[in-house]
Amino acid sequence: MDAAVSSFNTRILLPLLASIVAITPLAIDMYLPAMLVIANDLQTSMPNVQISLSIYLAGYSLGMLFFGPIADQIGRRKLAKIGLTLFGASSLALAFTTEIHAFWILRAIQAFTGAAATVVVPGIIRHMYQKNTAKGMSYVSMIMMIAPLLAPSIGSLILGVSLWSTIFLVLAAYSFIILAFVQVYLIDIPIHTNEKKGLALFFDSYKIILSNKEARADILSSMFVSFGFFCFLTSVPFVYLDLFKVSEQLFGVLFAFNVMALMFGNFLNTRIVPRIGSRKMLYYGLICGLLSGGALLTFSLLHMPLYYIVASIAPLMMSLGITASNADSLILMKFEKNTGTATAVIGTLRFGSGALVGPLLAIMHAKSAVPFSSLMFSAVVLTILVQWFHYLKDKKNASL
Known part of the structure; x- marks a missing residue:
């Protein structure tokens, strides 16, 4: 084993990190088989339900932009816990939605808050693997790929025995289970202090990357x-x-x-x-x-x-x-x-x-x-x- 990772319990950490990242493909792919049923239940058109997928991608992108610098300021473990909690809460709310516009808003919130959890993962992998970061990223990606592999089938299975809302209840349960594991097993990494605070630090962080x-x-x-x-x-x-x-x-x-x-x-x-x-x-x-x-x-x-x-x-x-x-x-x-x-x-x-x-x-x-x-x-x-x-x-x- 590499010296850089010998002090970490990778048998627990790598599947845990992959499980955090997996909330995104699960949230995207699990409800795809239920789109037509959702459209009928919410008394709207199929294209209106399909819009919710674009809304999710947009919300996730904005969430990444917003929470990236925050992860560098408050720490990865704390932000992951906040993100998983809010993702779970919004998933619960989605299960009880009866109107398409509320569905759109909650999907945006679900995506935005989910980004808070997933944005922390690469930084932790880099801290663990150092120069072999690509190896750690590949391990996590390889495990995480199980999610898009199974998600549509899971959604279809749930739809066969229950209502479409159960898909979002399952997403909520999944996020809360991962939250419990994060509380016990997820490591944190050092936060580098900076004289700048708030928005000044936020924009300075992006300037460093893009320049x-x-x-x-x-x-x-x-x-x-x-x-x-x-x-x-x-x-x-x-x-x-x-x-x-x-x-x-x-x-x-x-x-x-x-x-x-x-x-x-x-x-x-x-x-x-x-x-x-x-x-x-x-x-x-x-x-x-x-x-x-x-x-x-x-x-x-x-x-x-x-x-x-x-x-x-x-x-x-x-x-x-x-x-x-x-x-x-x-x-x-x-x-x-x-x-x-x-x-x-x-x-x-x-x-x-x-x-x-x-x-x-x-x-x-x-x-x-x-x-x-x-x-x-x-x-x-x-x-x-x-x-x-x-x-x-x-x-x-x-x-x-």
Whole structure:
């Protein structure tokens, strides 16, 4: 075991940190099967219920922006407890909502407060793993991926035996159970004192992150990779269910296969990154992404059968997992005193880029897999260009 983590009980801490992060995919994915039922029960249209998903993403992004610097000021453990408590309370309120506008407001509150809990996780991982932060991030991501893998099935199961409101009662119970474990097991990390307080410290924290030229390439890389992931997440129901006419059961299997490829990428990262470092591992991930993304676009242009599409998406998802973990860890390693704010910047750009996917796909809409394939391939190419310019700049500085 690495010396940096030998003093921590990782068998408890890593699953706990993953469980905290998992509130986001659970809150997003568990209620998807119930959208039509919610629309009927609240006497509104399906698009109005779908808006609640965009509201959640927007609320979560704002929450990351707001709570990132606060995590650096008051400590991670305290903020995680506040976030989980308020997330649970808003989930309870959602279970008793009878009107769509109240549903929107409570979803925004649920997302905003949930961000207070999740924003603390990368800073704790960085404190535990130091130079091997990418390894810790991959472990947590690998465990956390169980949530989106199972969430739609859990939602469907609950809907089969109970009301849609039970989904939000389960989310509330989950957050309160995690809160109990946080109270007992979650460590805190040192808070770096600063002469500035309040809003001055809040804005100064963001100035430190955004003015760091060395971090910009990795921040942009994290954003572009996330954009690629949201392209998959947004498009896969259309591609599998509508375009290739697979059954709902087969859709679940194919979706799980893609998520498992993402998990496998994170597993590979934990094995290899301590030996070669995050930067090289990021490059290897991009090479894999370029090859698989190019194959996906080619197969889509040629209107190849489904298994060609699935076979190219799997390594592409694996490469996205590898690239994202290493880009995020390279960012965090540059900001020991501002990991909360750095996490907020990463999260906001990540979900902000995801918000662009829907409109772009609507503009490019076609009865084929070409729009989403071209966007995913473009995300990989843009990431490679950003990293290439960063490499040339480092090489130039080294020669001076």
